[in-house]
Amino acid sequence: MKLLVTGVTGKVGGNFLPAFLAAERFAGWSIRAICNNRVVEHPGVEIVRASLADADAMFAAMEGVTHVLHMAAVKESPLLAMEVGVGGMFNLLEAFRSTPGTRQFVLLGGDCTVGHMFQRYNEPITDAAPRRAYPGCYALTKVLEEVMLEQYGIQYGINGCCLRAPWIMEKDDFRFALSFSDQFGGPPWSELIDAGAVARHAQAASVPLLRDARGAPLRRNFIHVDDLVGAILTALDHPAAAGQLFNIAMDAPVDYGEVAQYLSATRSLPVAEIDTPFHSNWLDNAKARLLLGWKPQVDLQRLIERAWDYVRAPDDPRKVWYPG
Structure with missing residues (x-):
């Protein structure tokens, strides 16, 4: 198995990488990381220097890949948000669906897609709740990412999984x-x-x-980075994660x-x-606890x-x- 990772130099990526490399379940897997502005230095990681906006580079990076973990994001920079955030997601999905042997595409989403504390909900927010982003291009890109992943499952039958997290603490x-x-x-x-x-x-x-x-x-909803990393490791190659969107948040x-x-x-x-x-608002994590057997510890x-x-x-x- 070969895992392609984006965003490995970020908060979640920096905690995910050592946990993944130490996990017995992933012994024998190899890992390739797409880096642009910042580069991780680890002997166990193959580095591809490229922008997500470079479609040809994404197709080349996907060679031999079985699983994708997409964690990279662009914040409040409108031009980059569209070119790299939305365009990068499209490039990754196109490369993923066109590459023989790919098995799972995992997206790290955010509760900005449901507006977290900016939008009012009269019941717990589940995966079936409407997407209602708060103002700003970052929240918009995360909505579009979720929709693209969902539609690629419908259009092309890819196995996608979205892990929707609130504010991540470490x-x-x-x-x-x-x-x-x-x-x-x-x-x-x-x-x-x-x-x-x-x-x-x-x-x-x-x-x-x-x-x-x-x-x-x-x-307001939060998640500790250790619990989020645990959810990612659980969802990777998990049969119950196929085609699912999970809220990854504290129990309350x-x-x-x-x-x-x-x-x-x-x-x-x-x-x-x-x-x-x-x-x-209450981001309901019941589905992740039920289908994945995951539960937050913090x-x-x-x-x-x-x-x-x-x-x-x-x-x-x-x-x-x-x-x-």
Whole structure:
């Protein structure tokens, strides 16, 4: 078996690669990685330097491949989003369907396709829920990727599987996602409260208790990168994954009220209540638990404790890469 991987130098890819190479189930598999701006250095990985927008390069990279894991993405850069994000997905699918011996195409999707906290749902979000992206080209590209994978299954009978993940956490990400002084991710506090309030909360090291559009504590979906990698490894070559879309999320969304209560009780941190226009949603992972036998191991308490206990080395900066 030969696995072709994109996005191997990203957050998920960096955690997936050592787990894949160490997994006994994949002993004997070989791995080829498509890299462009950044290159992974590992003796067990064959590197192809190319852009996903290069159709000829994608056909060449697919030679001998049995499985594809597509994790690369382009963020808010409209031109690249269309040329590399959408065009790259098309090139990969065309090469995959045209190459003899290919067996499975796995796509790492995102809950931006259902709008996560920007769209309101009155019931849990399953794989059957309508796609309702929030504004922006990144969310649009992820919707188009899901649709393309689905249609290639209908049109050409390829075996596709989409793993739809929410915000992916590792190391101390979650701690700084809640920070008023060095925020990681968004939306930025400046869009919700004034600069004076941000400064006061930063000085007090407060914990944000976000409230949703209805006034209840906001519930937002997360997944720890270890659990996502576990889901990818489980889905690869799994017969029950054929033609399926799975939500890969924690068993319950993170409740900002529970987070504030826990950190107040365990670390005596003050709480800052903030009203937002966002919607509480529940990304239902029941299908993945049922068909794949996968279950997340990192619950809310573990998510918090891992983030607060983690000490980041000086040569390990927290980065968000744009584009892709």
